[in-house]
Amino acid sequence: MINIKENEKLSILNHSCAHLLAQAVSHLYPDAKFWVGPVISEGFYYDMDLGDVTLKEEDLEKIEREMKKVSKDGKRIVRHELTKEEALEKFKNDPYKIDLIENMPEGEVIFCYTQGDFTDLCRGPHVDTVKECKYFKLLKFSGSYYKGDANNKVLQRIYGVCFPTEEELQEYLNELEEMKQRDHRKIGKEQEIFMNHELVGAGMPLWLPNGAIIRKQLENYIYEKEQKMGYQHVYTPCVGTVNLYKTSGHWDHYKEDMFTAMKIDDEEFVLRPMNCPHHMLVYKNKLHSYRDLPIRIGEFATDFRYEASGAVKGLERVRCMCQNDAHLFVTPEQIGEEFKKVVDLILAVYKDFGIKNYKFRLSLRDPEDKTKYFDDDEMWNQAENKLREVLNSLNIPYFEAIGEAAFYGPKLDVEVKPAVGPEVTLSTCQLDFLLPRRFELNYIDQNGEKQTPVVIHRAIFGTFDRFTAFLIEETKGIYPLWLAPTQVNIIPVNMEYHAKYSEQILHLLQEKGYRVTLDARNEKLSYKMRESVMKKIPVTVILGQKEVDENLISYREFGSEETITVTKEEFLKYIEKRMEEKK
Ligand code: TSB
Numbered sequence: 001m002i003n004i005k006e007n008e009k010l011s012i013l014n015h016s017c018a019h020l021l022a023q024a025v026s027h028l029y030p031d032a033k034f035w036v037g038p039v040i041s042e043g044f045y046y047d048m049d050l051g052d053v054t055l056k057e058e059d060l061e062k063i064e065r066e067m068k069k070v071s072k073d074g075k076r077i078v079r080h081e082l083t084k085e086e087a088l089e090k091f092k093n094d095p096y097k098i099d100l101i102e103n104m105p106e107g108e109v110i111f112c113y114t115q116g117d118f119t120d121l122c123r124g125p126h127v128d129t130v131k132e133c134k135y136f137k138l139l140k141f142s143g144s145y146y147k148g149d150a151n152n153k154v155l156q157r158i159y160g161v162c163f164p165t166e167e168e169l170q171e172y173l174n175e176l177e178e179m180k181q182r183d184h185r186k187i188g189k190e191q192e193i194f195m196n197h198e199l200v201g202a203g204m205p206l207w208l209p210n211g212a213i214i215r216k217q218l219e220n221y222i223y224e225k226e227q228k229m230g231y232q233h234v235y236t237p238c239v240g241t242v243n244l245y246k247t248s249g250h251w252d253h254y255k256e257d258m259f260t261a262m263k264i265d266d267e268e269f270v271l272r273p274m275n276c277p278h279h280m281l282v283y284k285n286k287l288h289s290y291r292d293l294p295i296r297i298g299e300f301a302t303d304f305r306y307e308a309s310g311a312v313k314g315l316e317r318v319r320c321m322c323q324n325d326a327h328l329f330v331t332p333e334q335i336g337e338e339f340k341k342v343v344d345l346i347l348a349v350y351k352d353f354g355i356k357n358y359k360f361r362l363s364l365r366d367p368e369d370k371t372k373y374f375d376d377d378e379m380w381n382q383a384e385n386k387l388r389e390v391l392n393s394l395n396i397p398y399f400e401a402i403g404e405a406a407f408y409g410p411k412l413d414v415e416v417k418p419a420v421g422p423e424v425t426l427s428t429c430q431l432d433f434l435l436p437r438r439f440e441l442n443y444i445d446q447n448g449e450k451q452t453p454v455v456i457h458r459a460i461f462g463t464f465d466r467f468t469a470f471l472i473e474e475t476k477g478i479y480p481l482w483l484a485p486t487q488v489n490i491i492p493v494n495m496e497y498h499a500k501y502s503e504q505i506l507h508l509l510q511e512k513g514y515r516v517t518l519d520a521r522n523e524k525l526s527y528k529m530r531e532s533v534m535k536k537i538p539v540t541v542i543l544g545q546k547e548v549d550e551n552l553i554s555y556r557e558f559g560s561e562e563t564i565t566v567t568k569e570e571f572l573k574y575i576e577k578r579m580e581e582k583k
């Protein structure tokens with residue numbers, strides 16, 4: 001999806017369209033006062049005070065019509081320069097503009113743009129005439145607090161987008177529509193995957209039974225892979241004392257992303273934002289020899305992070321998440337090989353899920369930012385150089401991003417491009433020389449001397465939350481058999497004659513461990529079939545007189561109109577085979 005803010009030409013056009021919107025609104029609502037109208041990645045918006053008017057859907061059409069009229073009129077967009085005094089005089093009836101002007105530095109030249117009967121304070125630049133803003137669409141409106149402060153008045157925000165041609169606009173709108181259709185929040189609600197409730201809190205999803213099935217399958221899938229690679233899983237609490245996070249360095253460098261501390265008796269506790277400190281202590285529980293390394297401690301671990309309320313989104317960005325986490329304790333010589341194993345695991349998982357569109361990002365620290373990163377140039381140089389060396393030896397293409405590292409070390413993050421919408425960061429693999437030092441971890445080397453291990457932090461799915469959001473949007477809620485909450489739905493053709501045989505088949509499949517439903521309602525066959533398809537159930541079994549008489553099973557696959565009739569044994573074989581298809 002195109003990012004309008006990052007495209008200079010589109011950015012100028014959209015900014016001009018924001019002015020056109022304000023002009024049209026000023027015609028329709030003469031008392032309207034205007035705050036700001038910036039360009040955003042999806043187009044533009046304008047915040048305005050419409051007095052007592054509350055916008056309705058049909059008002060957008062009315063405003064659009066007026067915008068078309070003004071655009072057709074084709075007035076030139078002319079720039080003026082004003083002194084601060086002149087600007088204060090010119091906008092004296094508009095408290096919002098006065099606020100803007102008063103906050104500008106003394107002596108600064110103030111720019112205005114005029115188009116016909118409308119003048120707005122603006123730095124520009126703009127297109128030459130309003131005629132150029134021809135192919136636009138107002139997308140939605142919402143309330144927004146003046147200056148983003150909940151104590152202030154609610155202004156009305158209207159969003160829109162503008163393109164140079166009708167085709168480009170249409171293409172963009174189609175993509176927006178596709179995004180809406182795929183939105184995991186919409187599908188997640190329809191399919192009862194997860195819910196939110198204000199009494200639990202924003203960014204705290206509740207996984208419903210169908211979602212829990214998907215999550216459990218993902219857990220089993222990755223657990224099995226990790227077990228084969230020598231990972232040892234643990235369970236640790238999702239709180240720790242503030243002292244734990246002071247020891248790790250989170251308190252100094254990650255506090256802003258954490259929930260505030262709570263006091264119990266005389267001790268302060270905090271919900272954990274990461275699991276590394278707990279895993280450091282698990283390692284420290286025993287003495288280790290170099291022969292024990294690598295030690296791989298894994299956990300499906302719940303973490304809490306403070307994400308801004310405006311940033312939380314369904315399962316994709318949450319405040320309570322479950323990481324598919326592990327910390328690998330290695331000798332310096334083992335870094336390369338162990339890192340490779342993680343990258344190979346990521347690639348194997350992506351292959352299973354059919355994820356092809358991704359990029360590796362080498363996330364480095366911003367050396368200027370002393371608060372976000374542990375301050376030790378030598379350590380950072382060592383870690384960043386080592387990680388680059390490992391990546392070069394693995395021969396994987398990557399790009400570098402300054403300021404994206406963890407506070408304790410550089411990361412290799414995987415940015416995945418979904419079917420629609422912007423990239424998401426799923427997997428991560430990180431190199432850390434700091435935490436083992438802070439926790440005074442060690443192992444005994446070949447010469448009987450104490451050495452400090454290196455830690456690799458890694459999460460293959462990232463979080464189950466974000467990965468599930470991604471999966472829903474990629475598949476549009478049509479899951480492969482092994483993940484589908486309901487795998488087989490059985491419909492008896494006639495409840496009177498075929499229900500008993502249907503129940504037999506239900507039990508047969510349930511005993512094999514499949515997730516099966518029997519639609520025993522007294523509804524028409526066609527109705528039940530339609531509903532089975534609407535629920536996107538991978539296999540629908542239809543049992544009538546022929547099936548009862550000859551001990552057969554007839555089924556339809558989702559997306560197919562063909563009914564296939566087989567013996568019970570053949571059906572079981574077919575299901576077993578389809579279970580192996582991961583994509
Ligand atoms: C991998 N300590 C490491 C861990 O050992 C760690 O926490 N790394 S992380 O901060 O990069 O988080 C791991 C993954 O969690 C990210 O790659 C991302 O996929 C996922 N994630 C991060 N924040 C959120 C969030 N708010 N909602 C959902 N998933 C998130």
Ligand code: ZN
Nearest residue numbers: 274275276457
């Ligand atoms: Zn970690």
